[in-house]
Amino acid sequence: MNLKELARHLGLSQSTVSRALNGYQDVSSDTRERVLAAARRFDYSPNASAHRLATGHSGAIGIVFPSDKDPLLDPLFTDFLSGLTNSAARRQMDILVSASLDTTDASYRRLAQRGSVDAVVLSSPLVEDSRVPLLDKLGIPCVVHGRTKSPRPHAFLDIDNEGAFRQAAELLIGLGHKRIGLVNGDARQAFAVDREAGWRSALLRAGLEAPEMLNGSDIMTDEAGYRLTAGMLDSASPPTAVICSSIFSAVGACRAIRDRGLTIGSDISVIAHDDGITSIRPEAHHPPLTTTFSSIHRAGERIAEIAADLIGGKDPASCQEIWPVDLIFRDSTRPPVSP
Amino acid sequence: MNLKELARHLGLSQSTVSRALNGYQDVSSDTRERVLAAARRFDYSPNASAHRLATGHSGAIGIVFPSDKDPLLDPLFTDFLSGLTNSAARRQMDILVSASLDTTDASYRRLAQRGSVDAVVLSSPLVEDSRVPLLDKLGIPCVVHGRTKSPRPHAFLDIDNEGAFRQAAELLIGLGHKRIGLVNGDARQAFAVDREAGWRSALLRAGLEAPEMLNGSDIMTDEAGYRLTAGMLDSASPPTAVICSSIFSAVGACRAIRDRGLTIGSDISVIAHDDGITSIRPEAHHPPLTTTFSSIHRAGERIAEIAADLIGGKDPASCQEIWPVDLIFRDSTRPPVSP
């Protein structure tokens, strides 16, 4: 069932039916009713390709997978994508996921030229990310999940990574900790840099040191979390507390602590950043983990809205949001045992 | 830069250029060279919407998120999607992710009518999944990741869940275990039913019981894994081994075991199913976990190929694959302590 048939059934012209369907003014409310009823009855919905060709909009938001199997691409992405997709669906938009087989540049360039998407979402930005200026040049709106250095202001939604990790470190300092380890994500990632800055500033502000020994950085997996934490605990002056960038790192960190016969909380305090994914919940741990919390699912939802605004012509410079992060105090943070 | 401009630049007609670009025969190799060179030089790629409208194919494979925030949607999905997308990209196809806001039926129906996708991938099928007959009726090819009951044969790629869990149980039985717990996924899911069947058949075949007490089933999260395992361990006749349906459940199960002062391996044996995601690796655990292994990333890759075949007109009945699952013996499985 297409527009032509529908129009013929109603004894109307295509244009009238089209306008009735799209809520234009110059059509009598009487015929509009009839058209809408018929559309429902015949279960008509306009052909996507034709609509796109006619309007010049693809009705889709793009997101590009970095490479064949990128370790930076973590399971959190599912939650993010779920939020993104749901929110996009509410605005009648789809999410187009494509992979960059050759270079990332080429993928975006192709995406832009073929007009497959109206806007693009950039995940896990690096500190200086070449994708932002590229998309700018290609004239395709983009919203970054996170932040990156860029000559021109770009739309983004980020969480207050620096503030969150400063707060976390301050909490530990307040409890009396003096050597606080950081189990961070990959140092190329923008968020990791911000978190390190938060950790560092809290320590320095309190007159403490932030030695490189305690500044761990790697991909955010269980195994890497174990390795980084183990390295710190086995060093000459081990930390009495660690802050982890992800719940996965935290699982590894906890394992390293327990493996050394130490107890989480009473011996070594642990704080983890929690993105709110359901598969691993910090409050279900023993002891329940103190966390900095921000829902990545909600971020996904909001980013689709921002993308829609951008497509609607909103100025990227006015599409910049930094969300505060909650610090949730649980039982994994206690005063250190006397040195 | 569009086809018309490109043709004008070359002093050729649109049709010739189009045919040259699409590799048709009736164009001289000389002009083909020129056209290809010009296309490269002007960085031309055909407009997606126009191409789709003209051919009637959308060039996209669809996948629908179940609901607003579905607990069944686990982090493994990222890996699956990554494989799917990469493989699709190699065939010049995109992945369209859309969410079902209203009913799932309506989403698929809309997807089909709007012609936004050429085929659909179904994830986490239920034992009897209404989506399969629906898509069949809508005439849109679909390939299921997993299997489901259906009057007509459908295309699918599944792993040998039953065989894997039978093998796992047999390994434990061979070591001398008599009470083996199952920490399974949601019982509505097809794969969970198959895994239970594997577990059960191994036990019965060995003349052992498969009591309901040891047949745990819930979503595959850390927390649920803990809860199910704890329940079994605290029961009147606790198991000496558990088999977990996911690495996440296994993390919870291990925690429950340790919390009770028991040691994994020597006191309670553990086997987990490993989908091969990088964030949590069973071999990095202490002790390294024995696993049934099958890469979900590879499954995603293969499913995109199957979808492409289906679009190309291949018979769904001849697109059915069941992959064997490796049983990887590590240190978490040992003979039980004498009862």
Add this chain to the structure above:
DNA sequence: CCGACTAATGAAAGCGCTTTTGTCAATTGA
């Protein structure tokens, strides 16, 4: 040397929609 065929290209129709422009009757104002 000529009709029949082939190779290479161009012209034009069509995919299903949106949107501009055109048409016609009914209404309005002085």
Add this chain to the structure above:
DNA sequence: TCAATTGACAAAAGCGCTTTCATTAGTCGG
């Protein structure tokens, strides 16, 4: 009363491709 306005619809022109069909020029066999 009559030109001017308005309301409701139809006709038709695109959007940028693919593909069918038509049109040349060149080749061949007899």
